[in-house]
Amino acid sequence: MSDDQTIYIRINERLIQDLMSSYLKDEDFRVLGVGQEDTVSEQDIIDLKPDIIIDEYQQYQNSSFSAITVSAKDKHSPAFVILDRFEVLSNLQSLISDGISGVLLRNDDKDTLLKCLDAVSKGEFYFNSYLQFEHTNNFANERNINDIQQLTSREVEVLQEMTKLKSNEEIAQSLSISHKTVKNHRYRIGKKLGLSGRGELLRYILRNKKALNLST
Template sequence: MKRIVIADDHEVVRSGLRAIVQLRSDWIVCGEACDGEQALAMAVETRPDILIADYSMPVMNGLEVSRRLGAMHMCVEVLILTMHESEELLTEAILAGVRGFLFKSDAKEHLLSAIDALLERRPYFTGVLLEKLLRNYQINKQNRSSVLLTSREQSVVQLIAEGHTNKSIGCILKLSVKTVETHRAAAMRKLGMSSTAELVRYAIRKKLVEP
C-alpha cells in the first residue's frame, strides 16, 4: 500500500485531491496538512511515499518543505501543485529537489499519472513549462543563479510578508533574532530593496504569499 500526504491550505482542494487518489485501491491518504509546517511534521511522522504539496502555503511553501525533507535525507517524492505558469518557479522547484510539478487545473487528468511516475522514481513535469525550461535554462543559468535568494532567505521573506515579527520568524525557523535579521538584510541587499513594503510586494509577485 502506497502512502500519500496531501498539503494545501484550502480544504476543498484537499478533498478533491483525496477523491482522485482514492480511485486507486493500492494507495492511501495517510495525512493532510493546511500549511508547510504541518506538511513537514506530517511527512516526518507518517513517512509517506509521496507528498502532494501546494506551492503557495502559509509558513513554509511547498519548495521549502521539499528542501527540508532533502536536508533530512527522507525518501519522500514531492509533487508540487500550482496555479501559476512560471518558468522561474519550475527552475526553483528543480533546485529544491522537486521531481514532480503539476498545474492544479491539470490535476484531475494528470494527478494519477504524476504519482505513478514518482513512485517509479521518474520525474513528472507539466509539459509547457518543461519545454520552456529546456529552451531557456542554459542561456539564463548564470544570471538566474546570481539573483536567486537562498532557501533560508526566501523563507524569511515569505514569513515577513505573512506579517511575522523577527522574533516569531526565529521561533518558526529555529534561528536567533540576529540570524533572522542577517538573512533579512541579505535578501534586501540582493533584491536592491530598502523597505518591508518592497519585500511584501516581491513575495506577492513571486507567489510566495497570496495577495
C-alpha cells in the same frame, strides 16, 4: 494494499484537498493525511513518512520545507510534487535543485494526477504538458555542448522527447520502444555527458535546448 504509495496532501484550499482525495480513492495510492500550512507542522508530516508530498507552490517557496531538508532530518526521502495555478514557471532550475519531482496545475484532472504520481513513484520527473518554463542562463555545472556528439541517434531522439518534459512511459510510446529501454538510454546519456542523477540531466537539457537544436 501493502504496496500502495503513501501520500500527504498539504494544500490550503479544502475544495482541492477533497477533490484530490476523491481522485485517489480506490487507486494504488493511500492518503496518509491532508492539512493546511497553519494547521500541521512540517515535522508532523515527516514523522508520517509519506512516499510523496503534494505541496502548494507559494507555501513551499515561503517555507524551509523541501526534499533536501526532509532528507537531512530523516533517512526517509519523500518525493515532492508542487501544485501551482500558473502555466508559466520561472524558476524550474531551483525547484529541481531542491529535489522536486513533479509540477501540476490546480485544474488538472484525475488522469493527469495519477500519471504524475505513477511517474514520481518510479523515480521519474513529471510536469504538466501545458506548463511553460522560462529558463534563465545560470544553471550550475554546464557541460560542453560538443559532448552531444558522443551520443547515438537514438539517444538524441530520447533527448528530444525529454525536452518536452515527457515521462519515460510517454517517451517509450512516442519512440515505439520499451520503458526499460528508455531508462537504459537515459542512463547511458547521463554517463556520456558526465551528469550524475536525473536532476542534472534535466537541467542540462533545458539549459542547452537551443544549442542542441532540439525543438519542443
